[in-house]
Amino acid sequence: MCKITHNCKVVWSCLTISILVITASVPCLGEESEYPMTITDSAGRTVSIPSAVQRIIVLSTDHAEAVTLLGVDDRIVGVSDNLKSKPEHFPRLKNIQGVGKWNEINFEMIGEIARKGDAIAPDIIVLAYTYPDKPYGAAAVAKGVEPFGNITVVGLDFYRPENLTRDVTILAKILDRDAEARRYLNWLNVSRERISEAVEGEESPRVYFESNSKGGLGSLATYGMGSGVDEMIERSGGLNIAADLKEMYPKVTWEWVVTQNPAAIIRIQSSDKLGWDKPPSGDTIALGMIRNEITGRAGGDEMPAISGENVHIIYWDMMFGMDSVVGQTYLAKVLHPDADLHPEDVYSEYLQFMGLKMPDDRIFVYPSRDAKR
Structure with a gap:
């Protein structure tokens, strides 16, 4: 593991500058x-x-x-x-x-x-x-x-x-709709900065992030260099084990994952509902089966992620798009349970932008562990 340092903030500052260069032709908000x-x-x-x-x-x-x-x-x-x-x-x-x-x-x-x-x-x-x-x-x-x-x-x-x-x-x-955009972007930047401050100086666990296993253990879908998830893992205080793979969405074998010895395994799973029903429920039974399949894969017993029970399933819908900072907050909390982060509060704030209320009977990470208030 390595620690998250000021250098990481320099990287994100450079990224911000790059974005500003790209958007130079876009009219400024307020005009x-x-x-x-x-x-x-x-x-x-x-x-x-x-x-x-x-x-x-x-x-x-x-x-x-x-x-x-x-x-x-x-x-x-x-x-x-x-x-x-x-x-x-x-x-x-x-x-x-x-x-x-x-x-x-x-x-x-x-x-x-x-x-x-x-x-x-x-x-x-x-x-x-x-x-x-x-x-x-x-x-x-x-x-x-x-x-x-x-x-x-x-x-x-x-x-x-x-x-x-x-x-x-x-x-x-x-x-x-400039005023509405400014309000959202201000919230987005504050939420991102809160994550950066919370994980500053923490050890960076090696993370295997699995999209799906439809191709079997010989063709597992993950996220490589240049993908949004690769960036999110780094911003959340982790190290993506697939970051050095040149493909943005590579397929890897389980044997390769074992050799990378990740300290955390994250799997994403979608739902037509806003999250999953709290346990006991059909949702959590299905999620438990997915997690058991991962933890039961051959050769993974000694892997820190499995031996340390650090295998989590995260709600797909909040990992990409306008609410991606919500997913990033949940991910950072999973990787750093003691970090001063409150994912449900962040999600509730986002849902207010959407005119929705945070449901009391849902979860967004399985098992929920400390990713809750």
Whole structure:
């Protein structure tokens, strides 16, 4: 293990400077939004917004969260179908027309929603991921809606922690919601700084972070260099054992994991609900089975993570996107149980931005250990 030192803060300061350089072409918060507006989206595309945006189509839960947090979810007129399975997250969007899956978009439906009478008024935008080589990336989506005319596509991600400031600032300028963006970004920065201060000087445990084991023990999905999770582990006071792997989302074998001797194992798991039901519940039975499969893998008995009972499952939905600092706080608390951090308070604060209340009957880390008030 090594200790988290001031050098780590220097790294994050350099990252912040890099982000500022990248976003130099983005209008600053506080400037009045004027239309037509020209912005550079996160896909590097020059996009013209012809008039004030009155209607929004969101192609992912990340986009829906961002629009909701900025207080204009009443402008959403179309959603990706997967939002329908998360009514607790988006109660006000459950009856909005679907436009296909996030990766299988129904362009005809988008055109139908956009149409007002016989024409399409240019007051509508579609929020898409950036991915330049994917059919659901902004460039491909723009091509798909081009035949209809007057539908503007903006590429924003919101899922990478290092790009959140840029993405939120761009969207806030487009929607003229600067005050809401400033409020969120101030909270985000304070929450991040609180984590940095809490883990300063602590030993950095080696962490194996598993996405899934669908490919079996010979093809375990993890996160490598340049991934958002790699950054999150470091910011949470840990050392990612896959950080030196050149692929962003590598596959590794369990034998390799054993040779890396991690002190902590983290597995992420999703849920259609806001967290998992507290024990005893069907949720915790299922989580227990996942954890038992990990701890029972051959050759892991002497691994510090397993012998020290430091194997945890963390709620997937809070690890990426607008609430990623919530996931980071929970992760930091798992890695450093004695740190002065209160993850549930941070989550409650975030849910207030979303117009939601923190549920009393849910957990977000299994086993809960000290990641609670």
